[in-house]
Amino acid sequence: MKQEDVRIPFDRLCQAVAGALVSLGVEGEIAGLEAAVMAEADLQGVPSHGVRMLPGLLQALRDKRVKALPQIRVMREFGATCLLDGDNGPGRYVACQAMDRAISLARQFGAGVCLALHTSHWGRAHHYAARAAGQGMVGICTTNGMPCMAVWGAKGRVIGNNPLAIAIPRSEEAAPVVLDMAMSRAAVGRVGTCLREGREIPEGWGLDAEGRPSRDAKAILGGAVLPFGDHKGAGLALMLELLTAALAGGAFGNEIEAGDRSGIDPDSCKLFIALNPEAFGGREILSGRVDDYLAYLGGVAAETALFTWPGQRGWSARAANLQAGVPLHAEIAAQLKAAGVVLDD
Numbered sequence: 001m002k003q004e005d006v007r008i009p010f011d012r013l014c015q016a017v018a019g020a021l022v023s024l025g026v027e028g029e030i031a032g033l034e035a036a037v038m039a040e041a042d043l044q045g046v047p048s049h050g051v052r053m054l055p056g057l058l059q060a061l062r063d064k065r066v067k068a069l070p071q072i073r074v075m076r077e078f079g080a081t082c083l084l085d086g087d088n089g090p091g092r093y094v095a096c097q098a099m100d101r102a103i104s105l106a107r108q109f110g111a112g113v114c115l116a117l118h119t120s121h122w123g124r125a126h127h128y129a130a131r132a133a134g135q136g137m138v139g140i141c142t143t144n145g146m147p148c149m150a151v152w153g154a155k156g157r158v159i160g161n162n163p164l165a166i167a168i169p170r171s172e173e174a175a176p177v178v179l180d181m182a183m184s185r186a187a188v189g190r191v192g193t194c195l196r197e198g199r200e201i202p203e204g205w206g207l208d209a210e211g212r213p214s215r216d217a218k219a220i221l222g223g224a225v226l227p228f229g230d231h232k233g234a235g236l237a238l239m240l241e242l243l244t245a246a247l248a249g250g251a252f253g254n255e256i257e258a259g260d261r262s263g264i265d266p267d268s269c270k271l272f273i274a275l276n277p278e279a280f281g282g283r284e285i286l287s288g289r290v291d292d293y294l295a296y297l298g299g300v301a302a303e304t305a306l307f308t309w310p311g312q313r314g315w316s317a318r319a320a321n322l323q324a325g326v327p328l329h330a331e332i333a334a335q336l337k338a339a340g341v342v343l344d345d
Contacts, residue, residue, distance in 0.1 A: 005327040005328060005329055005330065006327075006328050006330060006333050007324055007325030007326065007327060007328075008325055008326050008328055008333075008343055009325050009326070010039060010043055010321070010322055010325070010326050012343070013035075013039045013042070013051065013326050013328075013343070014032070014035045014036050014039050015035075016035075016336075016341050016342055016343050017031075017034070017035035017038055017039060017051055017054055017341065018031040018032050018034070018035035019031075019341075019342065020054065020058060020339065020340060020341045021034055021035065021057075021058070021061070021068075021090070023340070024058060024061045024062065024068055025061070025068035025069065026061070026068045026069075026090060027068075027069065030089070030090055030093045031090075033092065033093050033096055034057075034090045034092045034093050037092040037093075037096070037123055037124075037127050038050055038051050038053065038054060038092060038123055039051055039326060040124075040127060040318075041123060041124045041126075041127075042321075042326045042327070042328065043317070043318050043321050043322065043326050044126075044314035044315070044317050044318045044321075045313065045314060045317035045318075045321070045327075046124060046126075046314065047193055047327075047328070047329060047332065048187060048189025048190045048192060048193045049123050049124035049187075049189055050123075050124075051328070051332065051336060052189075052192075052332045052335065053121070053123060054336060054339065054341065055335055055336070055338075055339040056262060056263060056264055057090065057121075057264065058339055058340075059262075060120070060262065060264040060266075061090075065088070065120075065260060065262070065264060065266050066088055066089065066090060066091075066120045066264060066266065067087055067088050067089050068089075068090075069089075070086060070087035070088065070089025070090070070094065071087045072084065072085065072086055072087055072089060072094060072097055073085050073087070074101075079109065080105045080106070080108070080109035080110075080111050080112050080113060081105070081112075081113040081114070081115070082101055082105070082113075082114050082115075083114075083115050083116075083117070083248065084097070084098050084101065084114055084115070084116040084117070085116075085117060085118050086098070086116050086117065086118045086119040086120075087118055088118050088119065088120055088266045088267065089119075089120070090120065091119055091120035091121045091122040091123065091264075091265070092122055092123050092127070094116065094119050094120070094122075095116070095119065095122040095127075095128050095141075095270060095272070096127075096128065096131065098114045098116040098119075098128075098270060098272045099114070099128045099131050099132055099139065099141065099272045099274070100131075101114040101272075102114040102132070102272040102273060102274040103131075103132055103135055103137055103139075103274045105274070106132075106137055106274035106275060106276040106279075107276060109279075110275075110276050110278075110279025110280075111273070111274070111275050111276065111279065112273070112274045112276075113271070113272070113273050113274075114271075114272045115244070115247060115248050115269070115270075115271050115272075116248075116269065116270045116271075116272070117245075117248040117249070117250035117251075117267070117269045118250070118266075118267055119143070119265075119267075119268050119269065119270050120264050120265055120266050120268065121145070121263065121264050121265045121268070122143060122270065124180065125141055125142070125143065125163040125164065125165035125180050126165050126167075126178055126180035126311070126314070128141045128165065128272060129141050129165035129166055129167035129178055129180070130165075130167045130176055130178050130311075132167060132169075132272075132274045133167035133168060133169040133176035133178065134169075134176070136169050136276075136277065136283050137169065137274040137275060137276055137277070138166075138167065138168055138169065138274065138275035138277065139165070139166070139167040139272075139273070139274055140164075140165070140166050140167075140271075140272075140273040140274075140275075141164075141165050141270065141271060141272045141273065142162060142163065142164045142165070142240045142243065142244060142270070142271050143162065143163065143240075143244060143265075143268055143269065143270040143271070144160050144162050144240065144241045144244045144245050144252065144253050144256075144268055144269055144270075145160035145161075145162065145253055145256065145265045145268050146160060146253055146256050146257045146260075146261070146263060146265055147159050147160055147253045147254055147257055148160060148161055148184070148188050148224060148225055149161050149183065149184045149224055149225050149226065149227055149233075149234075149237065150206075150207055150211070150223075150224040150225070150226055150227075151227055151233075151234035151237065151238075152231075152234060154211075154224075155207065155210070155211025155224075156207075156209075156211060156223065156224050157223075157224045158224075159234070159237050159238065159241060159253055160183075160237065160241070160253040161182040161183045161184040161187060161188070161225065161227075161237060162182075162183050162236070162237045162240040162241055162244075162253075163180065163181060163182045163183070163187070164179075164180075164181055164183075164236070164240060165178065165179065165180040165181075166178070166179045167179075167311075168286070168290055169277070169283065169286065169287065170287045170290050170291060171287045171291070174287075174291070175311065175312075175315040176311065177290065177294070177309050177310055177311055178310055178311035178314075179310040179311070180310075180311070181228075182228075183227055183228065183233040183234070183236050183237035183240070184205075184206075184225040184226060184227055184228065184233065185202075185204060185205050185206075185225065185226055185227070185228045185233070186202075186205050186206075186225060187225075188221070188225055191205065191206065191217050191220050191221055191225065192217070192221060194217045195217035195218055195221065196329055196331055196332075197329065199217075200215060201214070201215040201216065201217050201220060202215070203215055204226060205220060205225060205226060206219075206220030206223060206224060206225040206226055207220065207223045207224050207226065208220065208222065208223040209222045209223045210223075211223070211224075241253065243271055244268075244269035244270060244271050245268075245269045247269075247271070248269045250267065250268075250269040251267040251268065251269070253268075255267075256268055294309055297309070
């Protein structure tokens with residue numbers, strides 16, 4: 001914990017966030033889920049996608065760019081798939097509804113797919129893949145969003161970093177393996193965290209507004225991030241854009257930006273996939289084999305370095321922060337208070 005951090009009990013933080021949302025007309029159930037997903041990111045040590053995003057959501061609700069009372073509806077169903085209209089409701093709540101539909105379809109058909117359009121920013125992809133894993137399913141999800149990444153030699157923002165999350169369930173007692181990755185070398189929110197904490201940016205993360213390589217977080221936030229693996233990250237970002245916006249007949253990232261540059265991403269599209277292990281080798285077999293392979297990798301890495309599987313650090317941080325309180329940078333706490341969020345008793 002850094003000197004400038006403050007600690008807030010998780011339940012109190014959720015109540016404060018939910019209360020702010022309810023004050024703007026969001027129903028209690030929606031507000032509670034939105035708050036829990038938002039605060040969970042901070043709980044797991046990922047402040048870039050946590051409650052720092054609340055002031056922007058509150059302003060979007062005031063401006064009617066996000067609907068406090070969305071009319072979510074299934075537009076089309078076909079076998080194990082469905083197309084969902086999120087009506088630009090609070091993004092975390094809508095994303096949970098969409099993944100839950102994919103899970104329900106997977107219970108019936110062995111696999112389930114829900115493609116959602118007219119959604120807003122969902123915070124962190126990790127939660128929705130892990131939501132499926134928590135119910136014994138393999139979870140996969142992705143979204144498109146406003147351009148923030150320079151690709152194919154461009155000197156400015158061309159495409160979103162279009163994150164991808166994959167979660168694999170283990171035994172009921174063990175936390176799932178969850179990979180959550182942006183297509184950029186670092187998510188924009190992580191660059192913002194480095195700026196807030198005064199940390200130096202590694203070389204190759206981004207460009208300034210003139211298209212020049214930079215290690216200045218503020219300059220990169222005014223410019224563009226760069227894809228990981230050059231053509232690999234760029235190609236994946238393109239394919240995920242097509243698997244969301246093109247497949248749904250929704251808005252591409254540049255079209256989202258033309259209507260809203262705030263980063264709330266109204267009219268973005270999201271894809272949710274759930275795979276039922278019982279349709280394949282079975283949940284017990286999957287859990288055992290995952291544990292076997294993690295043990296093997298740990299043994300290999302023990303000779304040279306510490307092995308951590310995707311998501312492990314976050315689950316460890318979660319356990320510690322449930323005891324000590326959720327760490328919030330003083331600047332984030334101040335922004336929340338300025339937005340009318342009551343963090344104190």
